[in-house]
Amino acid sequence: MTRKISFSEAINEAMKLAMRKDENVILLGEDVAGGAAVDHLQDDEAWGGVMGVTKGLVQEFGRDRVLDTPIAEAGYIGASVTAAATGLRPIAELMFNDFIGSCLDEVMNQAAKLRYMFGGKAKVPLTIRTMHGAGFRAAAQHSQSLYALFTHIPGLKVVIPSTPQDAKGLLLSSIFDDDPVIFFEDKTLYNMKGEVEEGFYTIPIGKADIKREGSDLTIVAIGKQVHTALKAANMLADKGIEAEVVDPRSLSPLDEETILSSVAKTGRLIVIDEANPRCSAATDISALVADKGFDYLDAPIKMITAPHSPVPFSPVLEDLYLPTPEKVLKVVAEMIGDETIVTV
Amino acid sequence: MTRKISFSEAINEAMKLAMRKDENVILLGEDVAGGAAVDHLQDDEAWGGVMGVTKGLVQEFGRDRVLDTPIAEAGYIGASVTAAATGLRPIAELMFNDFIGSCLDEVMNQAAKLRYMFGGKAKVPLTIRTMHGAGFRAAAQHSQSLYALFTHIPGLKVVIPSTPQDAKGLLLSSIFDDDPVIFFEDKTLYNMKGEVEEGFYTIPIGKADIKREGSDLTIVAIGKQVHTALKAANMLADKGIEAEVVDPRSLSPLDEETILSSVAKTGRLIVIDEANPRCSAATDISALVADKGFDYLDAPIKMITAPHSPVPFSPVLEDLYLPTPEKVLKVVAEMIGDETIVTV
């Protein structure tokens, strides 16, 4: 049974189900409940996160399991690491991924390395949920997409869903995974609706999803950019070009096999990644195929990314900053040497 | 005029010359002088940094310009950002690059973005010197090579020298550059000696150096791995294979042209990068060539990197962790389909 709910509702539902299933699951972060210790506040008036994603959880699970924290990311993310290592299964919310600057040590040097440094004698079943993405007019310090930084670091898993259905199933997998997972939520997807299964289900981390089949070229797109890819693919279909759209769904581990088999079929690869271009997920996927899929390739691998600049505030500039279906069409036109397809 | 001095002496000399030239250049960091406020301490008994790289600077420039800091990376690196924006030209030492977890915000959200966010009305002439690299038996939290993280972030420049001569010239360029530069020093290179020009000279940031010419394949190697590449190239030369060794010297900006022309000549590319493999400098350079140099390529692009794991402590494991000339030979053998070259 499915019904249409939003990306943000799907995430909320995953947390609710996880917390019902296992009392060791707790949620902590800034204003995840909201209005802590305000006597007059009705629980349903509590913020439930700066975007309302965690709304209602404090009502059901109480303030012992839904903990508002001070603005102290190193403190509460660090605490989540050992809370996880000593028996809880925390979901820590890092409000914006841009704030990783305040707690990278806890993620990179503690959460990610504990198990290895301790010779396998510890586990860190921690999920860090965090918001990313441009397009919200939130400027340079609240709009980054920093998943490449986390993908670079061994010991972390990096998950990035593009649909409500994936978001719920992947978040449930993340929460019950015994390794630290960074779960990326694009803030501009929260209101996107989609069919979502009821009840508890999981989607495995490390399994890509082919969001559209096609035989002429492969587009690997990350997070929200899956939708850019799908739009472009529809436009291309009108011109008789069938693009396959691969959604990796997790960057670490990366489902190399699905990507490589798609390129084996199509012979062409475009990667769409709205993050900055250097040492990025886009280059990572390109490099994978330039090595292990080289013999399949009929054309250079193209990447469509943000430019090498911070995210500008002004809406006109921010719109230019992001990938668009039109940019994809332009690249495809070059790739197949047919200029006519750009004229939509 | 040149003479043989060590990598660490070359770096020390660059700082000395910069501080003589411009009184706005200051140096700050943990124990960069050493023994602050210890009355009985003779200046030449001061530590001069945990590895002695800054030894002697406090004697010449005094404790106003060579500042020992508390263990507060966010504090003093953050302070360096605005010290730079308000008229100084600080060299801030982040003892080990692994400690970036304590001050990423100051580097990523402040230093790197100030100029852009302020519409070009500020500049941040800050150099952060930092130690990186495995092979020192320093374990998971003191052995990382994290330049990919910085290369991903627009607004930063990332410099990584492989020889004493380059180190001095590039550090002088970095200090007098008006943008924030992260300058990587491999701790296992400090004792390496080489011919170094006397006096003040600069090497431009963004200009790769061909450390060895060759026509059969291109090896792009980063930092210390340039020496792995050169050793491998010598071994290959014995087998009649001429490898070109390209040292990018800076990862941001990256000298795309030199890399691409080399591959245009050789048709083959191997990247050696001792950092972790995912979203790395290795994938970045691969992806560049898989796009803009695709037509030159006769073979898949190969990357020789650390595995996707933290750095192990045990010497036997750490030795397996790093790239070696033997690993390069094995890859070349596969690449050219001649197994005989691995039997050295």
Add this chain to the structure above:
Amino acid sequence: MTVMKPEMKSLTREKAKWMYEKMCEIRQFEDKVHEIFSKGVLPGFVHLYAGEEAVAVGVCAHLDEKDSITSTHRGHGHCIAKGCDLNGMMAEIYGKATGLCKGKGGSMHIADVEKGMLGANGIVGGGFPLAVGAALTAKLKKTGAVAVCFFGDGANNHGTFHEGINLAAIWKLPVIFVAENNGYAEATPFAYASSCKNIADRAIAYNIPGEIVDGKDVVAVYEAAERAILRARNGEGPTLIECKTYRNYGHFEGDAQKYKTAEEKEKHIKEWDAIAKFRRYVLSQQLLTEQELHEIERKVIETVKNAVEFAEQSPFPQAEDLLKDVYVSYQ
């Protein structure tokens, strides 16, 4: 609310006039932004300073352009008090090319380095080390300048508070740390998130003076700031001043503010309003006349109206601006 009794020392007629004007400008500016935002015209996150005017103005009244300030996500008030151009500010909030940051920063990053305004900041706690850096320059280059770090009660629990103040203290840097304790960080009450009763109590941890001030009383703020700045300029090091204040609007535009009570809103917004209080004060002290005040109020309305017009009529940035100013020379 713990309150230090203000004791007039140096408030001249001219200063009082400037202060009243700046407070009115801030209030008028923020009320206007609130109004425009509610029409859905403005992009992004906007955090308004209305209600806290006395803090920015009382402190900045002592500063000139060589002095620096660091600000927060709630930065409009600091900008105005530090002398930023209102047209440029409003245009920035609109994302226009004529904005102080050419539209690239927006509300959360307005800056004017030449005026010593080192930027609003989207990172809570980001300002502590930055203020220290400006003060380090001042000390080493012997400019006689001071740096002021404005920060919220929420920021007071961030690690940078600790690192920044300790650094300033051991190096005896000319920094004034000004807490704007408005009782909330987003929806989280100060008393829940902070283990100290007052932020100023934390000064002891750094062996520096800590002072609690009625942040609705611009004269009290002015006096406390004067003491701290004197200390700083004399090379005696930093001071921590805690201003008890209140934000009249929500955390950001769109906040339903259910965590506030009707009574507290009534008290803070009506009874204890900082501008009304200062108005009564200057009249009672015969520093300014009713007519002068009226004149200022009229002028301010005009200024802000012009700023909105300027912003609305200004052009957006051009496509080629996207990649400018990433580096001093973009590569």
Add this chain to the structure above:
Amino acid sequence: MTVMKPEMKSLTREKAKWMYEKMCEIRQFEDKVHEIFSKGVLPGFVHLYAGEEAVAVGVCAHLDEKDSITSTHRGHGHCIAKGCDLNGMMAEIYGKATGLCKGKGGSMHIADVEKGMLGANGIVGGGFPLAVGAALTAKLKKTGAVAVCFFGDGANNHGTFHEGINLAAIWKLPVIFVAENNGYAEATPFAYASSCKNIADRAIAYNIPGEIVDGKDVVAVYEAAERAILRARNGEGPTLIECKTYRNYGHFEGDAQKYKTAEEKEKHIKEWDAIAKFRRYVLSQQLLTEQELHEIERKVIETVKNAVEFAEQSPFPQAEDLLKDVYVSYQ
């Protein structure tokens, strides 16, 4: 050195014996590592705890396996006091497969989570939040356990000090923050880097008790820890205990220690030695006899000798271990 007068409460014969043995084990272990390191046999950075034994032992004397501790780069003493196996520790320092972390962690990362030893830590200040997390589990799961965070005077200026203690304080978590103030962070004196006179003075900033203890007096440490742990187990929240101590060796092996004076070394290492002091104490209190002490000392020498032999004879890890334990199931 400010000193709290110890007042005996609960020190039994058995406890005294355990404490003496653990202190001797630490000293003997560290002296031995020092000796071996100087022969160039040991890889990496090694930071020795000799001289500070009374701190780890006085505190851990109250803990059992369900209680947790977080440690520092100078972690051997904490490990031993928390009951880690000496063979496994020494093998770890040698990078052997039989090490507590299978040779993957080394001196700076020795851990034994089952024993509640949450790891030495190469990151200064890394332990504060980690101790808070263990205490959070204890509180939410109502285990009655406490968490102890050992940290240095250098760490006391890191932002995590502030964030960790504030969190523990507002949530009234069972954490004991134990400062090991040995006067230096690397070559940097405490008095230069810290704006406070005593680390314990900073407790006020968090509204928690702060106590200064003679860290060379294991009985004093034991008493202070008892009070703090009682408080923690009663749900009254964290305590900050500052132990004034000294490290007998350099910051790490290889440090020439020019920043120390001959006099201070003489005083701390000879006159105020913690083990000698405790030895005199247990004799004077007739808790243990000369013969018993002698027996312990003999046994400890044997234990450490065995540990070295064990380590030397142990095999190195295998190539296939390199990629194990990155993830629970490595992908």
